[in-house]
Each structure stands twice: as C-alpha cells, then as structure tokens.
Amino acid sequence: MPVLKTHIVPSNTEEIRLYDYVQQIFPIIPSRKGVKKAIAREEILVDGNKTSTGHWIRAGQKIELLESSANPPKEYHLKLEIVYEDEFMAVINKPAGIPVSGNQFRTIQNALIGNIKLSKEKDAIRWPKPVHRLDGPTSGLLIIAKTAKALVRLGQQFEQKEIKKKYVAIVMGKTQERGIVDTAVDGLNSLSEYETFKTIESLKSKHLSLVELSPKTGRTHQLRIHLSSIGFPILGDKLYGDEGEILMGKGLFLAAIELELNHPITNEQLLIKIDVPYKFNALLEREVKRWKKYN
Numbered sequence: 001m002p003v004l005k006t007h008i009v010p011s012n013t014e015e016i017r018l019y020d021y022v023q024q025i026f027p028i029i030p031s032r033k034g035v036k037k038a039i040a041r042e043e044i045l046v047d048g049n050k051t052s053t054g055h056w057i058r059a060g061q062k063i064e065l066l067e068s069s070a071n072p073p074k075e076y077h078l079k080l081e082i083v084y085e086d087e088f089m090a091v092i093n094k095p096a097g098i099p100v101s102g103n104q105f106r107t108i109q110n111a112l113i114g115n116i117k118l119s120k121e122k123d124a125i126r127w128p129k130p131v132h133r134l135d136g137p138t139s140g141l142l143i144i145a146k147t148a149k150a151l152v153r154l155g156q157q158f159e160q161k162e163i164k165k166k167y168v169a170i171v172m173g174k175t176q177e178r179g180i181v182d183t184a185v186d187g188l189n190s191l192s193e194y195e196t197f198k199t200i201e202s203l204k205s206k207h208l209s210l211v212e213l214s215p216k217t218g219r220t221h222q223l224r225i226h227l228s229s230i231g232f233p234i235l236g237d238k239l240y241g242d243e244g245e246i247l248m249g250k251g252l253f254l255a256a257i258e259l260e261l262n263h264p265i266t267n268e269q270l271l272i273k274i275d276v277p278y279k280f281n282a283l284l285e286r287e288v289k290r291w292k293k294y295n
Helices: 018-025 032-040 108-114 148-159 222-229 278-294
Strands: 003-008 044-046 062-066 081-085 089-094 124-130 139-147 164-172 178-181 192-202 206-215 254-262 269-273
Touching: 003 148, 018 032, 018 044, 018 062, 032 044, 081 269, 089 108, 108 124, 124 148, 139 148, 148 254, 164 222, 164 278, 178 222, 192 222, 192 278, 206 222, 206 278
Parallel strands: 139 254
Antiparallel strands: 003 062, 044 062, 081 089, 089 139, 124 139, 164 206, 164 254, 178 192, 192 206, 254 269
C-alpha cells in the first residue's frame, strides 16, 4: 500500500500515546475510532513496523500513514459544485450544513464518490480524500486529493502554512475598516486579519458588517472564536454567538471564498475563487429595505 503521509516526531513533543497523537498529525482520519481501526489494519506504522494504540511515541520516530485497505465508503448522493479538477486534485464548493467527514453517513467524504473522477495516475488513491477541514456549518472551497503524491504535498503545504485562504462573513456590529485579532485558541497562538467590505444599519442588531477574513494560523473554529472575542460574532453562530443572532433556516454566515496554493505536482501557482454566496447579499439587501421601511 502506498504511503500517504510521513511524520517525524519533533524533539520537543511531550509524552503521549500514539492513539492520542495520530489525529493531531493526520487530521484526514476523522475520529478516534478511525485511528483505532487504522492501527488494527496496520495502516499506521512506527519506524516501518506495525504498532499498537498504547505505544508511547518518542522524538525522532517516523510515523507513516498508508493507503487504507478498507472498502470504499458508501456513496452519499449529493450533487457537488466542482470548481477545479485534474488528475491529481480537485476543489469543490462545500455546501453549508454538512460535515467534511466523520462517523455519520451524510458527509462530504461519502459524497465525493459520485462527484470526483478517480485518477488514472499510478499512485491514484482508491477514493478521493479531503486534504483539510471546514466546519460543518461553513460553506466554501475544499481541496480534495486524488493521488498519494498530491495528498502528501498538499498536506506539506498546509503544515508549512503556504496555502493562503480567505473567507467572507456577516458579523453583528459595526467593524473597523481593518483589524488584527490574536486571541489564543485552546491555549495556542492564533492570528487572523479582517477587512470590512460594507456595514449596514439593521433593525435587529443596529449594524451588520460584511467582512473578508484571512486566517494566518489554522486552529479549530479560529475565525468564529476570534470574531466573537472582539464583540462581533458571526451571524448564525450557535456556538460563539447569542441566541438572538440565529436566523431560522439560514445557518452560519461564513464561507471560504479564495484559495492560493501551488499545484502539488506541477508547482503551478493556483488562485481559485468563488463569489460571495447568494444568501449573504440577499440578507443584507433585505435588512436595508427593512431599515428604510421602518425609519
């Protein structure tokens, strides 16, 4: 089986079991249950040897993730928008409200089967795999690998922070023209920048702002936490906002709209963009009309 990813344990790593460490270094595995199964199938090797969940890692050890021998996931029938595709990788426009992966059936991973063409390259992986994650409620650009080499090289670009991402969000309140947020997330240094596109008056929340967001680190829920921490929670955020900011049936107003990366095989610079989702502009237009009507 081809090696999908290789990791060398750094010298400053604290004592930790392999079972707990794997998801930190191989986020492509969606759950702890998935880690246990991969170890049992000998798809995770330490220094080239099979291992166990209770193995304690040490600095300098080489941990490898092999292509899975499991059967391909059952297809979840969902039409996806393909923004870019070639023999090595693809980029889709993930719809809001569906998790990228996990133990449930209704995931983007399971929907890829019927949407992404299998690669004809020699190192083609058995089914397309997402290279990173987007929160379930978040929509937008998601990178998919189709070959082992592409998966490895795209993962390296993420680890080295070479892939630049931009998001757009509607937040509660009147934001400054530009800003930087460095609130720690889960005790880790985190950095995000934002730029305000427009601010409108709103009957419900006084103001709503459409902002572009550029995360410089990749912490879980980073943008949602950062905006909430400075008093501008994202509209529709059930975790970090207030109940009064939830619009029934509208979801979270956060979308990944731009990716800048190097092609994993040709090294060509790719700039992939999509438009701001329709629901964002539609909501702002409705709020403007309501404000004018009652003022």
